[in-house]
Amino acid sequence: MDSTGRSAQREAAIGVFDSGVGGLTVLRELIALLPSESTVYLGDTARVPYGTRSREVVTRYALLCARHLAARGIKLLVVACNTVSADSLPAIAEALPIPVLGVIEAGAQAAAARTRGGGIAVLGTPATVASGAYQAVLARIAPLAKVAARACPLFVPLAEEGWIDGEVPRLVAQRYLGDLRRAGVDTVLLGCTHYPLLAATIAEVVGPEMAIVDGAQATARAVAHLLEVRDLRRSGGVAEHRTLCTDVPDRFQKIAERFLGRPVGAVDLVDLTP
Ligand code: DGL
Numbered sequence: 001m002d003s004t005g006r007s008a009q010r011e012a013a014i015g016v017f018d019s020g021v022g023g024l025t026v027l028r029e030l031i032a033l034l035p036s037e038s039t040v041y042l043g044d045t046a047r048v049p050y051g052t053r054s055r056e057v058v059t060r061y062a063l064l065c066a067r068h069l070a071a072r073g074i075k076l077l078v079v080a081c082n083t084v085s086a087d088s089l090p091a092i093a094e095a096l097p098i099p100v101l102g103v104i105e106a107g108a109q110a111a112a113a114r115t116r117g118g119g120i121a122v123l124g125t126p127a128t129v130a131s132g133a134y135q136a137v138l139a140r141i142a143p144l145a146k147v148a149a150r151a152c153p154l155f156v157p158l159a160e161e162g163w164i165d166g167e168v169p170r171l172v173a174q175r176y177l178g179d180l181r182r183a184g185v186d187t188v189l190l191g192c193t194h195y196p197l198l199a200a201t202i203a204e205v206v207g208p209e210m211a212i213v214d215g216a217q218a219t220a221r222a223v224a225h226l227l228e229v230r231d232l233r234r235s236g237g238v239a240e241h242r243t244l245c246t247d248v249p250d251r252f253q254k255i256a257e258r259f260l261g262r263p264v265g266a267v268d269l270v271d272l273t274p
Helices: 003-011 024-033 055-071 082-095 104-114 126-131 133-141 155-161 167-177 195-206 216-229 249-260
Strands: 014-018 039-043 076-079 120-124 147-151 187-190 211-214 241-245 267-269
Touching (some): 014 055, 024 039, 076 082, 082 120, 120 133, 120 167, 126 147, 155 167, 155 195, 155 249, 167 195, 241 249, 249 267
Parallel strands (some): 014 076, 039 241, 120 147, 120 187, 241 267
């Protein structure tokens, strides 16, 4: 590529997608670490949740999202959804002519760095847990660590509803995680976009001696590294952030702030029907 093409590519936005609003927890860390980078975020609110669906269906939906963002000229795609990262990353990477990064590797690395040898509990959607993706990466990078995996599907609607503390989420967390203290693990990896919102409640249930790891920051660092290695980093200027969703943009806008940590601005509706 000539230098004009390369500098145009550096100016392009980073694409980020998730099944819904949850991936904004990843976008938040990306914007904090890379303030000069423009982003375009797509939440597939017409089809959320992905975490209770089959691999085939998740991959079909994910490819629609990925192709839509690629057609907008992004320079890099971040798959913020753990379920898609677990089930469909190779299919997306094969379909797109740009670098594609998921959240599993960085999250697993962050948890492996935190455990003090007592083992790791991976919390995720039923699809993420069933895929064995986190378990496989942890077996490679921390072969001696004991790994337990738990599906906590009710955490997703609780986080969306804003029920992140108090009696109801505490009871749900107790039901899912009440016995983790006896499971011989010392680290809990939040392997789902929504779970960071419930981190305080989860910590209360699993006890203060357990480290809680959120892969979002590690994913942002992996994105920064990839931009550097591919010579795609934007050097400065004002970043632009666009937000798209596939259904009910008003609801998306209302709950987005909780995930992003600030107002999301305008949310455009897009139709991914092939
Ligand atoms: N974004 C999904 C994940 O991180 C959670 C929500 C869903 O099930 O679609 O796995």
